Amino acid sequence: MGEFEVHRVRFFGLVPAGVRCLACQPRGARLALARTDGAVEIYNCSANYFQEKVIPGHEARSVEALCWAAGERLFGAGLSGDITEYDLAGLRVARSLPGSGGPIWSMAANSSGTRLAVGCEDGSVKLFQVIPGGIQFERNLDRRKGRILCLSWHPSGTHIAAGSIDIFRVLDVSSGQTVQRVMVNYQVQKVKRECVVWSIAFLSSGTVVTCDSFGRVQFWDWERGTLLESHTVSTSSVLSLAVSEKEDSIIVGTSTGATYQFQLLPVKMGSLEKRWVRTKPFQHHTHDVRAVAHSSTALISGGLDAQLVIRPLMEKVQKKSYDAALRKFTFPHRRLVSCARKARLLLFQFSQHLELWRLGSTDETGEDGEVLPLRRLPEHLVQLKSKGPEHIYCSCVSPCGSWVAYSTASRFHLYRVQHKGDSVSIKKVPKVPKLLLPAYQLQFSADSSSLFVASARGSVHVLQLLEPGGCKHLHTHRPPSESPEAVYLLAVSADGHWLAAAGGDWTIHVYNLKCSKHHCTVPTYSCAVTALAIHPLTNNLVIAYSDQQLFEFSIPEKQYTAWSRTVQSCGLHTVWLERDSPITHITFNPKNPSHILLHDTYMFCVLDKSLPLPDNSALLMNQSTLKQLPETARQRQLHAFKICKKFQPLLFADLLDEKCLVMVERPIMDIKTQLPLPVQQKKFGT
Amino acid sequence: MARRLKAAAAGKRGPPAALLGPPSSEDEADEAPEQVSFGVAKEAAETQRKLVGEAARRHRELLKEKRRRRQELFAEQKKRKLLPEAVLQELAAAPPAGLAELGKPALATAGISCVSVVLGSVPALQGFTSLYLTRSKGNYTAVCLKEQSLTPGLQQQLAKDFINTQLYGPGTNRVQANEFFSLENKKNPVKKAAVQFVDKSWGEYKNSK
Numbered sequence: 049m050g051e052f053e054v055h056r057v058r059f060f061g062l063v064p065a066g067v068r069c070l071a072c073q074p075r076g077a078r079l080a081l082a083r084t085d086g087a088v089e090i091y092n093c094s095a096n097y098f099q100e101k102v103i104p105g106h107e108a109r110s111v112e113a114l115c116w117a118a119g120e121r122l123f124g125a126g127l128s129g130d131i132t133e134y135d136l137a138g139l140r141v142a143r144s145l146p147g148s149g150g151p152i153w154s155m156a157a158n159s160s161g162t163r164l165a166v167g168c169e170d171g172s173v174k175l176f177q178v179i180p181g182g183i184q185f186e187r188n189l190d191r192r193k194g195r196i197l198c199l200s201w202h203p204s205g206t207h208i209a210a211g212s213i214d215i216f217r218v219l220d221v222s223s224g225q226t227v228q229r230v231m232v233n234y235q236v237q238k239v240k241r242e243c244v245v246w247s248i249a250f251l252s253s254g255t256v257v258t259c260d261s262f263g264r265v266q267f268w269d270w271e272r273g274t275l276l277e278s279h280t281v282s283t284s285s286v287l288s289l290a291v292s293e294k295e296d297s298i299i300v301g302t303s304t305g306a307t308y309q310f311q312l313l314p315v316k317m318g319s320l321e322k323r324w325v326r327t328k329p330f331q332h333h334t335h336d337v338r339a340v341a342h343s344s345t346a347l348i349s350g351g352l353d354a355q356l357v358i359r360p361l362m363e364k365v366q367k368k369s370y371d372a373a374l375r376k377f378t379f380p381h382r383r384l385v386s387c388a389r390k391a392r393l394l395l396f397q398f399s400q401h402l403e404l405w406r407l408g409s410t411d412e413t414g415e416d417g418e419v420l421p422l423r424r425l426p427e428h429l430v431q432l433k434s435k436g437p438e439h440i441y442c443s444c445v446s447p448c449g450s451w452v453a454y455s456t457a458s459r460f461h462l463y464r465v466q467h468k469g470d471s472v473s474i475k476k477v478p479k480v481p482k483l484l485l486p487a488y489q490l491q492f493s494a495d496s497s498s499l500f501v502a503s504a505r506g507s508v509h510v511l512q513l514l515e516p517g518g519c520k521h522l523h524t525h526r527p528p529s530e531s532p533e534a535v536y537l538l539a540v541s542a543d544g545h546w547l548a549a550a551g552g553d554w555t556i557h558v559y560n561l562k563c564s565k566h567h568c569t570v571p572t573y574s575c576a577v578t579a580l581a582i583h584p585l586t587n588n589l590v591i592a593y594s595d596q597q598l599f600e601f602s603i604p605e606k607q608y609t610a611w612s613r614t615v616q617s618c619g620l621h622t623v624w625l626e627r628d629s630p631i632t633h634i635t636f637n638p639k640n641p642s643h644i645l646l647h648d649t650y651m652f653c654v655l656d657k658s659l660p661l662p663d664n665s666a667l668l669m670n671q672s673t674l675k676q677l678p679e680t681a682r683q684r685q686l687h688a689f690k691i692c693k694k695f696q697p698l699l700f701a702d703l704l705d706e707k708c709l710v711m712v713e714r715p716i717m718d719i720k721t722q723l724p725l726p727v728q729q730k731k732f733g734t
Numbered sequence: 735m736a737r738r739l740k741a742a743a744a745g746k747r748g749p750p751a752a753l754l755g756p757p758s759s760e761d762e763a764d765e766a767p768e769q770v771s772f773g774v775a776k777e778a779a780e781t782q783r784k785l786v787g788e789a790a791r792r793h794r795e796l797l798k799e800k801r802r803r804r805q806e807l808f809a810e811q812k813k814r815k816l817l818p819e820a821v822l823q824e825l826a827a828a829p830p831a832g833l834a835e836l837g838k839p840a841l842a843t844a845g846i847s848c849v850s851v852v853l854g855s856v857p858a859l860q861g862f863t864s865l866y867l868t869r870s871k872g873n874y875t876a877v878c879l880k881e882q883s884l885t886p887g888l889q890q891q892l893a894k895d896f897i898n899t900q901l902y903g904p905g906t907n908r909v910q911a912n913e914f915f916s917l918e919n920k921k922n923p924v925k926k927a928a929v930q931f932v933d934k935s936w937g938e939y940k941n942s943k
Binding site for chain 1: 890
């Protein structure tokens, strides 16, 4: 099949930000996640937990609480003291209202989603009404000294439990008065440090559950102010708590990275009296677990080690299938690296800057698996710092390496890169056309003459790049039917004839660039699109979906290709379908038209359409066995999927030329050593 | 002693009681009263009064002195806080527009970092405002300053410090990443090197040499 020289790149110093808040949509399938750098991400639980939307962060924005209200609306609040509503179609902050109570520590919506309660630094609980078009201040509840670190509504909406330092209070919503004040640390008198109530939950039976910095989870009767049960789960703080909708299961997260499940179980078989029992311990994280959520079928936890872990509950899963597998997400589900093939340049996208690197080169050749010495080392050419506090949405480098573009929430920058021998100089293009920002995806054409900008409402702008350094707006492509969602993925054909755009509503539109018209729409599929690419010779659009399905759509014929129909009728191999991470990049080999190269976080695959497809009984990852077989036996066992798992975790893989591959890896340990300090684990004998 | 004083007092009004003898038969004294002459008793009483008076006066003087010293101390402190006289006079004499500019932060709402900037440059704002408030009619305008969303205010900084102390402060038992992740390497049957075996700072010394 081929021998490749692989450029194994490990100098992309990406350190993802830790997970700070999690919120499950009450009657929907979405999970909202907020990171410590202010970024907000939406995962779709029914589309294989695909990260479908990302709102990049902001230097001054810190999100301390996230909640869904009124069905589809997402609100966040942080230490800046503002309550922000996020526009999930436009991926930006829709509006922001100052809370005027100082930094906001917690926020919760009542069960009907009509009111928001906000806990502030000055000790007050403020009520806001959720109205169409924003939120409106309703009133202040009783204010006492001590910052309100956590809040919880009673399911009936009549009372609110607010946790502070050393105490928690229960407030009556209608009168606004504090009806009960309970001291949490009355039992630990000798200890001088204060007990911080990190998280609180109010159950419909009148039980208040608190978790505090002494490592205890306590159950209280709020009316009498008495302690019902106390469980010490850890020596370090218990930081987060989430209750299931049926109120029979609680998940708590601790500072050591351990999470525990509590369940309400009958004391004896068949007895009516029930007790909370600590059932399952999990150690999925290495750093503090500051956010947990409980969906109807899974326990979800997010830690400061930037990992999101989804643990489906066995008793809720119908059959033993991939649905019951543990899912761990560390890396984003989109491309952060772009490659200029001809110039051998890589552009790395960080949250606030870009790095342009030139790959090294070698003169030697070697055998399979050999490491070749470099004649020239990789060079860090340019570091472009984004001006302003906003984080970068998308970036791209042109195939010839002479143009670099990136977009933030309110700015779009285009740069001209001049190569003079070995050195590089970069100049900003002064007058860029005024477009509706932000741009969600940027893609240069194959001949670097135009730039395609994916924008809001399904539109794609075409900008013409002029020498020596200018830009002109040519045309805007819009879908035939109005769509509120933006375009997230773009693919351009090598001959510059076709443009494919996939939007947030999961539809793919194909535009004819020569006559600037809409060409066709790919038949809708029930899952999100994760990668798109157009074959340079046949103009077939290859699509990867988040449920790991692959489709090939012929653009000139406006229908699926025969190969694609064969794949669908045979079905893909179960091992292929049970992969954890989505395919983020598809590319082709011009010299071998039947090859499709794709990769996800843990594997790189060359798909050969001319070979037969494997059925479920065959081994999918058979490269190592094939190497050992003699030639005749090999021919019988060859199938289309040639998978290499040598390079992991993979952020990007591309074909530079017919004999050269580049793989950008990011070892997890390199990330972990740059994270904030973990809690010490005492192990016997060390 | 009471009897003697009574005798002395009674003696003032009439002839010396001592010469008259014991006052009345109601005094059922078993022993004869002391024979003290009037003059002696009077002198004794007067010296006593004088002594008490002196003590009281001294006490009062002491208190006065203390009070005076405290007042002086306060005046001293107040003076130290104020700018030198010359500067104050100059500021007071400055054009009204200038005053209005400086007066704005005093009127603007809290939470805007401009206040801290002004406070830094005018250390005795309290002294200055008292000077300012003595104006009966001032021409000033209250304006809302530009939103300072980029620089976190004092409250936000306090909040961040609180979280940092609670999570990473003393008593939280934190450990370096190298130590934490190398535990497994040490405990494995085949022992491996620590995760970050080489200390990156070694090279720095060499290069600087």
